[in-house]
Amino acid sequence: MHNFSRPPEFDPALIARYDVAGPRYTSYPTVPQFQGQYGEAQLREAIRSSNEEPIPRQLSLYVHVPFCMSPCFYCGCNRVITHDMTKADRYLERLYREIELLAPLFDRDRPVQQLHFGGGTPNFLDLPRMRELMRSLARHFSFIGEAEREYGIEIDPRFADAAYVRGLAELGFNRMSVGIQDFDPLVQQAVNRIQSVEQTREVVEAAREASFGSVSVDLIYGLPKQSLEGFSSTLDEVVKLAPDRVAVYGYAHLPQMFKPQRQIDAAQLPAAATRLALFGLALERLCAAGYVYIGMDHFARVDDELAVAQRAGTLQRNFQGYSTHGGCDILGLGASAIGRIGDSYSQNARDLIGYYAALDAGRLPVVRGLALDEDDLIRRDLIGELMCHGVVDKRAFGERHRLLFDTYFARERQRLAPLVADDLVQDDARQLQVTSRGRLLMRIIAMCFDAYLDDQAQTSRFSRVI
Amino acid sequence: MSESGFAPLQPVIAMTFTSQAARLPEPPNPIADDGDQSHFCGTCAFSSVCVAAGYEKPELAELQCLVEHVGPFDPGVHVFRTGDPFRALFAVRSGTVKTRLFDKEGREHVLGFYLPGEVIGLNAIYPERFPCDAVALDTADFCRFSFPAMSALAARVPAVQKHLFRLLSKELGSASLLAGDHSADERVAAFLMDLSARYAARGFPANRFHLSMSRGDIANYLRLASETVSRVLSRFRTQRLIRIEGRELDLLDPPGLLRLGQVLLPG
Numbered sequence: 001m002h003n004f005s006r007p008p009e010f011d012p013a014l015i016a017r018y019d020v021a022g023p024r025y026t027s028y029p030t031v032p033q034f035q036g037q038y039g040e041a042q043l044r045e046a047i048r049s050s051n052e053e054p055i056p057r058q059l060s061l062y063v064h065v066p067f068c069m070s071p072c073f074y075c076g077c078n079r080v081i082t083h084d085m086t087k088a089d090r091y092l093e094r095l096y097r098e099i100e101l102l103a104p105l106f107d108r109d110r111p112v113q114q115l116h117f118g119g120g121t122p123n124f125l126d127l128p129r130m131r132e133l134m135r136s137l138a139r140h141f142s143f144i145g146e147a148e149r150e151y152g153i154e155i156d157p158r159f160a161d162a163a164y165v166r167g168l169a170e171l172g173f174n175r176m177s178v179g180i181q182d183f184d185p186l187v188q189q190a191v192n193r194i195q196s197v198e199q200t201r202e203v204v205e206a207a208r209e210a211s212f213g214s215v216s217v218d219l220i221y222g223l224p225k226q227s228l229e230g231f232s233s234t235l236d237e238v239v240k241l242a243p244d245r246v247a248v249y250g251y252a253h254l255p256q257m258f259k260p261q262r263q264i265d266a267a268q269l270p271a272a273a274t275r276l277a278l279f280g281l282a283l284e285r286l287c288a289a290g291y292v293y294i295g296m297d298h299f300a301r302v303d304d305e306l307a308v309a310q311r312a313g314t315l316q317r318n319f320q321g322y323s324t325h326g327g328c329d330i331l332g333l334g335a336s337a338i339g340r341i342g343d344s345y346s347q348n349a350r351d352l353i354g355y356y357a358a359l360d361a362g363r364l365p366v367v368r369g370l371a372l373d374e375d376d377l378i379r380r381d382l383i384g385e386l387m388c389h390g391v392v393d394k395r396a397f398g399e400r401h402r403l404l405f406d407t408y409f410a411r412e413r414q415r416l417a418p419l420v421a422d423d424l425v426q427d428d429a430r431q432l433q434v435t436s437r438g439r440l441l442m443r444i445i446a447m448c449f450d451a452y453l454d455d456q457a458q459t460s461r462f463s464r465v466i
Numbered sequence: 467m468s469e470s471g472f473a474p475l476q477p478v479i480a481m482t483f484t485s486q487a488a489r490l491p492e493p494p495n496p497i498a499d500d501g502d503q504s505h506f507c508g509t510c511a512f513s514s515v516c517v518a519a520g521y522e523k524p525e526l527a528e529l530q531c532l533v534e535h536v537g538p539f540d541p542g543v544h545v546f547r548t549g550d551p552f553r554a555l556f557a558v559r560s561g562t563v564k565t566r567l568f569d570k571e572g573r574e575h576v577l578g579f580y581l582p583g584e585v586i587g588l589n590a591i592y593p594e595r596f597p598c599d600a601v602a603l604d605t606a607d608f609c610r611f612s613f614p615a616m617s618a619l620a621a622r623v624p625a626v627q628k629h630l631f632r633l634l635s636k637e638l639g640s641a642s643l644l645a646g647d648h649s650a651d652e653r654v655a656a657f658l659m660d661l662s663a664r665y666a667a668r669g670f671p672a673n674r675f676h677l678s679m680s681r682g683d684i685a686n687y688l689r690l691a692s693e694t695v696s697r698v699l700s701r702f703r704t705q706r707l708i709r710i711e712g713r714e715l716d717l718l719d720p721p722g723l724l725r726l727g728q729v730l731l732p733g
């Protein structure tokens with residue numbers, strides 16, 4: 001069931017009224033709720049128990065490559081700037097060790113259905129290193145048949161060419177996500193990321209020629225020096241590149257949390273109204289060009305697997321945003337990587353020192369995590385349904401979790417009341433349904449059901465909702 | 467709870483659901499929900515013994531002496547171990563139990579699974595020691611029947627003796643899903659239908675239940691590989707014989723499963 005046949009309604013005045021910080025809910029509970037007491041023993045137990053389900057889930061691997069050649073000033077990711085490949089080799093040594101420790105814990109009949117390389121810049125690794133890494137993964141895990149696999153990688157086109165992309169295809173990659181952010185030279189200078197349309201086109205076209213199943217590009221609005229004119233040209237170029245998916249992220253300026261952002265002059269950031277207009281422009285142009293709004297930051301062509309999954313009611317939330325099917329257990333490999341095994345989350349040491357120290361001592365590098373309780377599971381399911389399909393059938397949901405929806409969520413429905421009054425969401429006896437006005441304020445709706453958000457101080461840790 | 471850690475049998479306590487107002491009650495457990503005397507443990511396999519002992523009669527007092535409620539046992543905890551002296555039979559009130567043995571090489575052999583209302587320990591009566599381990603698979607509660615007290619009662623009340631013999635012969639005659647040269651599909655189908663029939667016999671839903679046992683235990687019991695059990699279940703799911711989400715199982719086509727498994731099932 002899904003409720004997103006109509007495009008979202010863009011009402012800047014309405015959005016401005018709800019302009020507070022909020023989580024993206026790529027996980028629920030969100031990462032700040034992970035606990036330091038959750039460690040290796042808990043992770044091993046979660047894996048053991050996941051092997052013992054009647055039909056154990058297939059696996060989804062996330063591999064973090066934390067290195068970048070050059071610092072983009074907007075970055076909030078966990079990365080290390082270097083040109084020194086021996087650093088990568090030291091990292092890979094530990095990554096192999098982690099693979100060797102983790103892989104045998106999973107029963108062999110649990111093939112890797114999804115694989116995602118994120119960063120940092122995964123293409124910091126040249127093809128020989130990439131080949132070695134894929135060999136190691138294939139040796140220790142069972143890879144699923146080619147027709148079923150979704151093996152993706154994030155690519156910085158400034159450090160990749162067509163030959164590299166063809167090489168990735170030979171290694172089994174068939175999904176690609178390409179960073180663009182903005183083609184406007186003024187913006188590129190302000191964020192220290194000079195990248196031409198030609199460089200970008202080369203990798204996108206190479207991926208298409210190599211039969212990648214889906215190519216996605218990332219844009220960011222709210223960057224310093226960004227203008228409607230400049231972003232408009234960027235969107236023209238993006239439409240010409242014709243990617244299968246487009247992600248349009250809002251820049252979150254949190255210099256106290258993310259050091260690289262201190263290089264950005266806050267005075268150059270667009271005003272709140274411009275910021276909104278930038279997103280409105282992206283929405284309008286992408287929809288006009290045949291993309292559908294999936295939710296949150298994501299757009300996809302009507303025939304892309306994400307849009308198909310949404311129509312089929314099988315779309316799921318994951319750490320990259322949305323996923324065609326979430327029936328996998330996710331393993332995070334590498335520094336800062338997050339995993340989701342059964343009803344638990346776990347995260348590796350964020351810093352290389354901690355990550356290396358654990359593996360050098362023969363330990364799994366997990367430093368925090370969470371075993372979800374029943375209430376967490378109920379809310380995770382609810383927030384996921386709202387974000388993916390925009391509608392929750394209260395009776396079916398209640399049956400699934402053995403609860404009376406309106407009673408269980410009595411307090412949440414009170415929090416929701418002003419949003420109902422603003423027609424962001426409809427809340428009747430039968431169902432909870434996000435309206436086309438509410439779609440762009442999904443985080444606000446989800447936040448009403450977040451049991452950890454009573455503490456208002458919490459919200460300052462998250463980026464603005466739009 | 468008494469000082470021994472065992473709660474004495476209290477036949478007249480109505481089950482109440484006062485926990486979280488918004489949560490629906492757990493599906494009624496016809497075994498544990500032994501609220502009143504007129505519906506006293508009606509669906510437990512042991513009830514015929516208890517009935518024979520004459521509840522609602524003066525003997526009830528005597529019965530209370532020989533039955534005590536024990537538990538809860540956490541998942542993985544032993545109810546008894548191989549070689550423990552046999553002093554009592556256990557009727558499962560809630561949860562699931564597996565019985566198992568280790569061979570000389572230390573390999574585990576799963577002998578069976580016991581559901582609410584079923585009785586474990588009957589095979590210990592003669593050697594007077596438990597010939598296997600019993601391990602709780604999820605949180606489990608029991609009625610513990612002191613065997614010396616019960617023997618004494620059986621000597622005086624022929625009906626009690628008769629029902630004990632009946633229980634014993636039933637245990638001996640229970641379906642073996644292992645006999646013969648049968649396909650994995652037949653074994654798994656028979657396993658599911660056997661569970662279904664046993665749940666139904668004790669008043670639980672026949673077509674929707676929780677698989678408390680791990681796939682390793684199921685595989686061990688059916689003498690199949692773990693992967694085979696999962697592969698067969700996946701196939702059943704594709705064929706729309708079952709729906710399965712985590713450990714929650716729905717039998718969508720019981721007649722179809724019965725046709726597959728009937729060679730292994732009684733009558």
